[in-house]
Structures are given as structure tokens and as C-alpha cells.
Amino acid sequence: MTIQQEIGFAKHLPTQLHRKAAKKGFDFNLMVVGESGLGKSTLVNSLFMADLYPDRRIPDALDMGNGNTVEVEANTVEIDEHGVKVRLTVIDTPGYGDRLNNENSFEPIIKYINDQYNSYLCKESGINRKNIVDTRVHCVLYFISSLGRGLKPLDVAFMKALQDKVNIIPLVAKADSLTAKECEALKETIRQKIADHGIQIYDLMPVDDDPSLEDPEYVKEISSLRASFPLAVCAAQDVQEVNGRQIRARRYPWGSVEVDNEVHCDFQKLKTIIIHHLEDMIERTETMHYENYRVQCLMNKGLRQPDKEILVLPSDDILQKERELQATEKKLREMEKQIENMKFEMAKQASRSNLDSASIITASSVEEKE
Ligand SMILES: Nc1nc2c(ncn2[C@@H]2O[C@H](COP(=O)(O)OP(=O)(O)OP(=O)(O)O)[C@@H](O)[C@H]2O)c(=O)[nH]1
Ligand SMILES: [Mg+2]
Structure with missing residues (x-):
């Protein structure tokens, strides 16, 4: 595997974690959620699989029956970069929104997340706690339609249902259908709605109270990433030849949208966030979201009435x-x-x-x- 094909986990992990991770390996689980047809499956394939298996033909969404994802599907790849082992699991979920009654759309997704917490809790209270495989969802990429005017009520309800359970990164899907001006306006509307509804999205690792103590490059990167939220992405699985270069792009009669080109969309920024903030997302899952679940479970086992919305009892x-x-x-x-x-x-x-x-x-x- 050449340097360009690496994802970059090893380069961006602090030395301490690097050494520990190198020995043991660690798990990172990423889930995609959103309305049907927004390009979730295409994005996850472009995000990692094509990088890892440049020679492998990843079936196009249209190759697989009608292309719809019909059930929660987890695929794991083991990455070994400079001795750092990452077990990366991408969890693809069925799109919602194309039914008259979307009430139950939440169920399989929330159930999957709870089931992973639950199984972790059981393994943790068992005898052999040394080699627990962590299947807890560390990050949800939440897809918002670029055709709407911000957030739909279902988006609000979905993100509210997820916010206490996982780190949410909101994305504007299929951003290639928007002009730069339209894209910025839509982002602003979404930011406003997220604030109005008090939705908790993943806040990038905060810089030090006194920014002069931080590496100026880091402060600059965080500010630029924060200002780009929600990230406007587009994806393509096919590698095309554009101006003599082999790149992933969507080709239109009037030109090409290059997936990795920062001027065209925020795909690269998304990759940067996942790679640079992976450790932080794992830590927040452990200390905030899983801890919430654990406490709720303990309360449920006799001390107090269960919280109906959050809890799914162990079977x-x-x-x-x-x-x-x-x-x-x-x-x-x-x-x-x-x-x-x-x-x-x-x-x-x-x-x-x-x-x-x-x-x-x-x-x-x-x-x-x-
Ligand atoms: N214009 C545009 N089309 C895209 C993009 N990403 C995917 N598509 C196309 O959109 C269609 C649906 O893509 P999928 O990846 O199957 O969408 P999905 O969200 O997984 O759909 P479900 O599994 O039904 O939830 C396919 O024809 C893709 O080629 C994008 O960034 N821009
Ligand atoms: Mg799909």
C-alpha cells in the first residue's frame, strides 16, 4: 500500500496512544443515517473502501437490485498503518422518509445503538474483560437533503433522538446540486435551526481557553472546520480521468465535480475530522454517551423508574x-x-x-x- 492510499490514522495519533494502539489495536465504528437516496452508501464506499482497496470494484448503488439499503449492515475492515491497527466498522442504515408513516424509522437505528451499549455493558461485567471488541457507535454521519430548505421535522426528531447517544456530524448530502451561494445559505439555515432546536451535534475538540497556548495550525484547522459545519459533501465511487489525473469525480455534460477537491465540496474536511478527531470521538462515547446509558441501566435495575425513551432493557x-x-x-x-x-x-x-x-x-x- 503506498502512502497516498493510506487513510492516515497512524500519522495523527498522539505517540502515547500510538504505542498502546499499536500493541492492542482499537475499534472505531461509524454509522450513516438519513433519508433514502441521499447517497449514504455511496459516501461510505468513497470514504474508506476505495482508499483501502483501490483495485477492488465496489458495486455501484444501482448494481444492487434497486440500490436501497434495506437493513442495518455493518462492514468491518482491519487497517494496519505503520503498526497501528484500527478495526474500522462502517454501519450503513436503511434510508427513511419514503413512507407515509415514518414513525418507526427510528427504531432499527436506535435499537442498533442501544444493543451495542448493552452488549458492551454485559461483556464489561463478565469475567473476561480484557479482550472486549468495542462495537459501540462512535460517530453518526447525519445526511440532510440539499433539496430542502433546512431541516425537516423528521430530521429534527431524528437528531434529537440520537443526540444523547452518539456524536452527530451533520452533512448536506449531494452538495453538487447547489451553487456555492446556495450551499452557504443552506448551511446557515441549518446551523440556525440546529441552534433553535437546541440539538447537540459533535463539537470538535475545544482549543485551550487561552488559544495562544495551542499550536496555531491546530487553532486554525479547528476554526475552519467549525465554520464549515454542516459539511457539504458529494460522493462518487467511480474513478474518472480528469485533466489527465485519476480522481473520484461525478462527471456531468458541463464538467466534473471532484470529490476530493476542497473547492468543490467538504469531503476532504470530513475525512480530516474523522481521522484527526477519532480519538476524541472514542473518548466522548466512553465518558458521555455510554456512561449515560450505563447509569440509566443501573437506575432501571430497581432504583428508579426507567426512562421510557432512552432505555432498551437487556433481553x-x-x-x-x-x-x-x-x-x-x-x-x-x-x-x-x-x-x-x-x-x-x-x-x-x-x-x-x-x-x-x-x-x-x-x-x-x-x-x-x-
Ligand atoms: N448528484 C449526486 N448523486 C449522488 C451522490 N451520491 C450518490 N448519488 C447517487 O444517488 C443515488 C442513491 O445513492 P445511495 O448511495 O444508494 O443512497 P442511500 O442514501 O444509500 O439510499 P438508501 O440505501 O435507499 O437509504 C445513486 O444513484 C448514487 O449514484 C452525490 O454526491 N451527488
Ligand atoms: Mg444505502
């Missing part, structure tokens, strides 16, 4: 397994105690027999002297 067989694990752990602890007791008894006996032989020796030496 009966998972609870049963958890009970079995706890029983095994208890037995092990009892056995350990018994072994400790036996050791103690043996040591006591040994010291007693030592004492006895010592007193015999002393007695016999007294006799000898006499």
Missing part, C-alpha cells in the same frame, strides 16, 4: 447469561477462599510441627547437658 437471554457469569464468578471466589484457608491451615500446621521439633531439640539438648 432475557442476555440477563440469564449475565446471571450465569455472576454465579460462576461467585463460585470462583469461594474456591479461592477455600484454597486460601487450606494454605493458612497448612502453614499453621507446618509452624506448629516446627515448634514441636524445636522444643524436642531444646528438651534433648537440656537432657544432654544434664
